[in-house]
Amino acid sequence: MKVSHEFRKEVMKFFEESKLNMCYQCGKCSSFCPVFWQHPEKFNPRKIIEMASIGIEDIIKKPDIWRCTTCYECVENCPQRVSFVELIYALRNLSIKKGFAPKEALDEFESIKKYGFIMTATDRIKKIRQSLGIDSEIEDKKEIIEKILAKTGGEK
Amino acid sequence: MNENEEIRIGVYVCHCGLNIGGIVDVKSVAEFASTLPNVIIAKEYKYSCSDPGQDMIKQDIKEHKLNRVIVAACTPRTHEPIFRKAIEEAGLNKYLFEMANIRDQCSWVHLYEKEKATEKAKDLVKAAVYRANFLKPQVESKVPIRRTALVIGGGVAGIQAALDLADTGYKVYLVEKEPTIGGRMAQIDKTFPTMDCSICILAPKMAEAGRHPNIEIITNSEVKEVTGYIGNFNVKVLEKARYVTKDCTACGDCSTACPEVNPNEFDVGLKARKAIYIPFAQAVPTRYIIDKDLCLNLKKGTIVCEECLNACEKKAIDFSDKDEVVELEVGTIIIATGMDVYDPMKNHDYGYGIYENVITSMEFERLINAAGPTEGHLVRPSDGKIPKTVAFIQCVGSREMKNGGKYCSNVCCMNTIKDTLLIKEHWPDVQQYVFYQDIRAFGKGFEDLFRRAKEEGVVFIRGLPSKIEETPDKKLIIHAEDTLLGEKITMEVDIVILSVGLIPRKDAPEIQKVLALATTDDGFFLEAHPKLQPVDTAIGGVFLAGCAEGPKDIKDSVTQASAASARAGILMAQGEVTVEALTPVLDADVCKACGMCANVCPYYAWLWSKEERNIPKLVEASCAGCGGCGAECPSEAIEMRHFPDEAIYAQIDALLEEKPEEKVIVFACNWCSYAGADLAGVSRFQYPPVGRIIRTMCSARIRSDFVMYAFMKGAGAVLMSGCHIGDCHYNYANKHTLRRYEILKKRIERLGIRPDRLQLNWFSAAEGILFANKMKELEEFLKTVTKEEVEKTKEILSQKWKKPRKLERWLETREKLFAAVAGGGSK
Numbered sequence: 001m002k003v004s005h006e007f008r009k010e011v012m013k014f015f016e017e018s019k020l021n022m023c024y025q026c027g028k029c030s031s032f033c034p035v036f037w038q039h040p041e042k043f044n045p046r047k048i049i050e051m052a053s054i055g056i057e058d059i060i061k062k063p064d065i066w067r068c069t070t071c072y073e074c075v076e077n078c079p080q081r082v083s084f085v086e087l088i089y090a091l092r093n094l095s096i097k098k099g100f101a102p103k104e105a106l107d108e109f110e111s112i113k114k115y116g117f118i119m120t121a122t123d124r125i126k127k128i129r130q131s132l133g134i135d136s137e138i139e140d141k142k143e144i145i146e147k148i149l150a151k152t153g154g155e156k
Numbered sequence: 157m158n159e160n161e162e163i164r165i166g167v168y169v170c171h172c173g174l175n176i177g178g179i180v181d182v183k184s185v186a187e188f189a190s191t192l193p194n195v196i197i198a199k200e201y202k203y204s205c206s207d208p209g210q211d212m213i214k215q216d217i218k219e220h221k222l223n224r225v226i227v228a229a230c231t232p233r234t235h236e237p238i239f240r241k242a243i244e245e246a247g248l249n250k251y252l253f254e255m256a257n258i259r260d261q262c263s264w265v266h267l268y269e270k271e272k273a274t275e276k277a278k279d280l281v282k283a284a285v286y287r288a289n290f291l292k293p294q295v296e297s298k299v300p301i302r303r304t305a306l307v308i309g310g311g312v313a314g315i316q317a318a319l320d321l322a323d324t325g326y327k328v329y330l331v332e333k334e335p336t337i338g339g340r341m342a343q344i345d346k347t348f349p350t351m352d353c354s355i356c357i358l359a360p361k362m363a364e365a366g367r368h369p370n371i372e373i374i375t376n377s378e379v380k381e382v383t384g385y386i387g388n389f390n391v392k393v394l395e396k397a398r399y400v401t402k403d404c405t406a407c408g409d410c411s412t413a414c415p416e417v418n419p420n421e422f423d424v425g426l427k428a429r430k431a432i433y434i435p436f437a438q439a440v441p442t443r444y445i446i447d448k449d450l451c452l453n454l455k456k457g458t459i460v461c462e463e464c465l466n467a468c469e470k471k472a473i474d475f476s477d478k479d480e481v482v483e484l485e486v487g488t489i490i491i492a493t494g495m496d497v498y499d500p501m502k503n504h505d506y507g508y509g510i511y512e513n514v515i516t517s518m519e520f521e522r523l524i525n526a527a528g529p530t531e532g533h534l535v536r537p538s539d540g541k542i543p544k545t546v547a548f549i550q551c552v553g554s555r556e557m558k559n560g561g562k563y564c565s566n567v568c569c570m571n572t573i574k575d576t577l578l579i580k581e582h583w584p585d586v587q588q589y590v591f592y593q594d595i596r597a598f599g600k601g602f603e604d605l606f607r608r609a610k611e612e613g614v615v616f617i618r619g620l621p622s623k624i625e626e627t628p629d630k631k632l633i634i635h636a637e638d639t640l641l642g643e644k645i646t647m648e649v650d651i652v653i654l655s656v657g658l659i660p661r662k663d664a665p666e667i668q669k670v671l672a673l674a675t676t677d678d679g680f681f682l683e684a685h686p687k688l689q690p691v692d693t694a695i696g697g698v699f700l701a702g703c704a705e706g707p708k709d710i711k712d713s714v715t716q717a718s719a720a721s722a723r724a725g726i727l728m729a730q731g732e733v734t735v736e737a738l739t740p741v742l743d744a745d746v747c748k749a750c751g752m753c754a755n756v757c758p759y760y761a762w763l764w765s766k767e768e769r770n771i772p773k774l775v776e777a778s779c780a781g782c783g784g785c786g787a788e789c790p791s792e793a794i795e796m797r798h799f800p801d802e803a804i805y806a807q808i809d810a811l812l813e814e815k816p817e818e819k820v821i822v823f824a825c826n827w828c829s830y831a832g833a834d835l836a837g838v839s840r841f842q843y844p845p846v847g848r849i850i851r852t853m854c855s856a857r858i859r860s861d862f863v864m865y866a867f868m869k870g871a872g873a874v875l876m877s878g879c880h881i882g883d884c885h886y887n888y889a890n891k892h893t894l895r896r897y898e899i900l901k902k903r904i905e906r907l908g909i910r911p912d913r914l915q916l917n918w919f920s921a922a923e924g925i926l927f928a929n930k931m932k933e934l935e936e937f938l939k940t941v942t943k944e945e946v947e948k949t950k951e952i953l954s955q956k957w958k959k960p961r962k963l964e965r966w967l968e969t970r971e972k973l974f975a976a977v978a979g980g981g982s983k
Contacts, residue, residue, distance in 0.1 A: 024594070025593070026619065026620040026639070027593070027618070027619035027620055027636065027639040028620045028621075028622055030637040030639070030642075030644075031619065031621060031622035031635060031636045031637045032623075036637070040637070040642065044637075046637065046639060046642075077505070078557075079551070079555060079556045079557060079558065079620075080557055
């Protein structure tokens with residue numbers, strides 16, 4: 001794996017350097033992580049911290065970073081107060097910016113832009129809603145959301 | 157010396173070979189000096205510090221009746237003592253000597269600006285000459301040191317310190333809070349890395365301390381009050397009632413008879429003791445004690461139970477025993493109050509306090525100890541059986557930002573390794589695992605012990621567990637990541653031992669308050685210097701030993717105890733200390749008894765009480781001479797000896813007589829920022845010659861009026877500088893510098909002066925480069941200060957700022973000086 005000084009700098013823009021460097025790889029985060037516990041080979045927060053802190057760009061090309069559920073167990077239990085969830089957000093942002101994000105993630109993003117929800121209703125849900133007499137079509141809120149995004153700087 | 161005595165100054169400008177002579181036009185500086193008021197003679201010389209150089213000065217003192225000597229050469233930090241000695245030999249008081257630093261802070265840092273360097277050298281010499289008018293002969297006072305020591309804390313560090321001092325021949329009081337000396341070491345089974353039996357090596361020392369003719373052990377007691385100062389401390393010790401007299405032979409009949417039972421503190425609650433008890437068999441003094449919160453009689457206040465009384469043949473029980481205050485007079489104090497062990501009750505994650513079979517390393521020590529509750533059998537608390545599998549978890553309460561300490565506790569790695577070997581020794585079949593994040597086996601013999609544990613089959617797993625679960629049969633399931641594999645692991649074990657860290661004692665703040673000590677942010681006591689004065693505190697005559705200063709093992713505690721007793725011994729052997737004549741003198745006629753001096757003093761050297769509103773009285777031996785009180789006193793009643801206000805105004809005046817708007821007045825403290833500026837010189841870091849340094853002992857000496865006067869005289873900028881916060885050589889005096897700076901900034905802004913023109917920077921003695929960079933930055937800054945701006949400032953201040961009394965005094969002196977010069981026609 002190649003160490004990229006540039007990538008490291010980019011990560012640090014999102015994330016305070018001192019916080020990340022505090023990690024001494026004790027493994028409490030991974031040991032507490034429910035995702036790691038199910039799929040240790042697919043998601044290991046400790047390794048993600050290590051890769052990000054030394055500057056391995058491959059990490060944002062991997063699907064791993066999209067597997068965090070942001071449950072904060074790792075943050076709660078880190079003896080060095082490394083905020084792993086913040087790091088995940090930073091890496092995801094970088095991943096989208098550089099066009100490495102998987103299609104699923106981008107779809108969700110588009111969905112938010114259009115409807116304001118990550119998940120839109122499935123056909124089954126729509127049917128249930130119809131049977132209960134609730135509006136089954138989701139309102140297209142693109143204009144409003146774009147306005148909000150523009151005002152909050154979310155367009156970037 | 158007579159006030160009206162004629163001042164006769166001799167100035168010696170040194171070439172220092174080419175170091176100064178190659179850059180500064182020494183001849184013209186000497187010629188310039190000869191034109192200054194009260195200068196009788198001014199000479200240049202190749203090497204002033206050489207023997208012939210010194211002889212010349214001595215000769216001139218006699219010949220020309222000089223009574224002030226100025227050498228313009230290198231830095232007073234290295235050479236002042238040499239010249240002071242020389243003038244003393246010629247019959248002058250050493251405080252009548254002054255140095256102008258034209259090498260380290262001039263020629264070496266302005267190698268390529270010869271003209272400006274010469275100008276600066278002239279300024280510096282002039283400042284020294286003006287200042288010399290206010291130098292007075294000073295008498296250094298001597299403070300006697302009592303040849304008696306107090307050691308607080310009777311653990312291994314305290315015992316060692318007491319024994320060393322007692323063997324040297326000094327009387328020692330050893331005060332211990334518990335009923336016996338011995339401390340933590342007495343609780344431990346074996347010691348690393350040699351696997352010695354702890355009590356076997358400690359008990360002889362305890363007994364030796366107990367019978368030493370020079371040691372008086374005062375147990376079951378607390379130090380409640382310490383007054384006085386170096387060499388002369390008055391201590392009040394509360395000796396709590398023991399209810400058992402010295403006749404006790406420790407036969408134990410009383411304890412057998414006693415009906416009341418409680419968990420024994422010595423066995424961390426794992427074993428029971430009676431209301432009348434002895435903590436452990438080897439206790440010193442070998443005397444029983446009654447727990448007054450448990451004894452039926454003492455709880456009720458009347459005799460309802462006579463079991464122990466009847467059992468005691470020696471009639472050594474006395475229910476009427478009372479707490480007593482013992483007053484001690486000592487010369488030095490050694491603090492060896494030790495530490496506490498981290499209590500993992502808070503750390504619910506590992507289930508301590510919930511799962512029976514999760515224990516701490518301290519509990520393990522008692523379980524594995526032959527005199528402990530299980531007679532040396534490591535048993536599972538749930539069923540009393542020997543475990544087949546054991547897991548240790550490291551760093552519980554250490555290297556933690558949340559619970560416990562954020563530092564490494566220093567002993568737990570080796571302690572666990574020792575523990576695994578103990579288990580191996582007793583039950584070779586027990587499988588052992590150690591969950592760790594780093595194994596720190598740094599000391600002598602430590603790595604060998606680590607290797608031995610691995611040879612014996614102890615498995616080390618890198619990764620701290622997250623959760624422990626309990627099975628119905630009280631086994632424990634550990635969940636962790638093996639970080640070297642990146643794989644999750646689960647493991648079922650019979651018992652989990654939490655390797656708990658060391659924390660400051662809960663009662664440490666009490667001792668801290670009693671002695672006005674500083675602590676680090678961890679809560680351990682702060683040493684005077686982490687490298688060069690590791691057992692001294694900022695308070696003269698008070699020393700540290702053992703874990704009170706930070707977590708450490710037995711060997712380090714003992715080493716430090718011997719060091720502390722040597723340091724205390726030096727003072728007591730000398731029998732007196734000389735206090736440099738830098739202390740303040742109070743003019744009681746001017747003092748308004750406001751107490752500001754007492755409030756800012758980092759050493760509590762001014763005795764003043766809010767209720768009495770008395771004229772403060774200085775305890776000279778407690779004073780370190782920072783000058784903070786002199787800077788604070790609103791009525792200018794305090795004169796700092798050798799650094800009086802008038803002298804500093806005189807220096808400011810001298811430095812700003814010409815082109816003031818192109819200059820920065822830099823106030824630098826002797827220990828850090830002045831030393832940092834010297835280092836810039838030694839390192840030849842080049843910087844523009846805009847700064848003019850005025851040295852004080854501490855940045856706390858910078859009176860706000862000095863800054864105002866510098867601006868009134870037209871200084872382009874003023875830089876206040878000192879040691880970094882936390883590094884101050886006068887406890888915390890520089891916090892007042894910061895406070896005054898913040899107030900001053902607002903004040904000048906209100907007056908219409910650009911606040912940026914006053915700046916504050918901390919430089920350590922190692923930060924020469926930062927000092928040089930700051931000077932470069934200030935040169936750029938000065939370009940933004942226009943002549944009009946300076947003129948406006950001068951106008952504002954001459955209208956709106958009331959000149960302090962002592963400034964007026966300098967100005968009067970100045971007038972006289974120049975009248976004399978004009979009259980003499982030498983200028």
